[in-house]
Amino acid sequence: MVQTMEKFSFHKYSGHGNDFVIIDNWNGPIPEAEQSKVSRLLSRLKFGIGADGVVFIGAGPDEVDFAVRFFNSDGSEAEMCGNASRCAAHLAHFLNIAPANMTFKTKAGVVESTVTEKEVSVLLPKISRPEGAALVEVEGFSQTYYRINTGVSHAVTFVEDLEKLNVAKYGCAVRNHPAFSPEGANVDFVKVLSDNLLAIRTYERGVEAETLACGTGVTAASLIAASQGLVKGPEIRCQTRGGEDLTVRYEGSPEAPAKVFLEGAVRYIFSGQIGPDIFKK
Helix, strand or coil: CHHHCCCEEEEEEEECCEEEEEEECCCCCCCHHHHHHHHHHHHCCCCCCCCCEEEEEECCCCCCCEEEEEEECCCCEECCCHHHHHHHHHHHHHCCCCCCEEEEEECCEEEEEEECCCCEEEECCCECCCCCEEEEEECCEEEEEEEEEECCEEEEEECCCCCCCCHHHHHHHHHCCHHHCCCCCEEEEEEEEECCEEEEEEEECCCCEEECCCHHHHHHHHHHHHHCCCCCCCEEEEECCCCCEEEEEEEECCCCEEEEEEEECCEEEEEEEECHHHHCC
16 A cells, blocks of 8 residues: 555654654545554655654544644554644644644543644643652663653653763663563653753653653653652753753642643744655665
8 A cells, every 4th residue: 555655745843853754644645554654664764754753643533623643763653742742733733723722632642732832832641650660770770760651651760970871772771671561661861950950861662762852751750850859840841952941840749740731842844745755665
């Protein structure tokens, strides 16, 4: 099916350096069965567009404005992605699919979002209580990792020297460690900078590399840091490798928040059309 597919349009977005190809799939140019393979091909550098992941916007049930599916660059599907949600909300409003205050369905649950001139905020679904901690040693690097699900699984640890840390090496090892089997986890390395400011680097499962920002990752880091008394809520700023801050705001206790918001800017990069040659081996 993919080999005979006609050209279709796409939109490229970035959320603090976490970049995505977004496809308006309302009228179904990409069948659901092909979306994983298409995502993997589009995400490739040099042969595709290049991205951390691909997002498909489509029709949802009547109680929401639309539905989305998230795919990592390796073609695996994610239940939730914070920055991709913010980018998808911005595009949906730009295309007049949804109003500035909108709801959309994900596999993690219904997301509420507000689009303003300067930023996009999402109310995240399915935030679990912290799931305990695991002491993991990788090649002499011994750290305590706190487990939490912020739409996807995360392992959060606190470090003193974030700049010199080999995130690719240790992130990959921890992501595949038996303590987080069988599905693995995104791994967040966090430095506390002040009582409401964190610096974060994340190794993302499915991308299998460090990304410049991770929305569910900064959310996980903020809630764990607050629950450990390392920062003061309910509003925490998070420095990302993309050079811009994301804000996590929660209501209630960080251990069992009633609501958790992820807020920040997004960047519309460009739009274009994909031709059939991208599907050639």
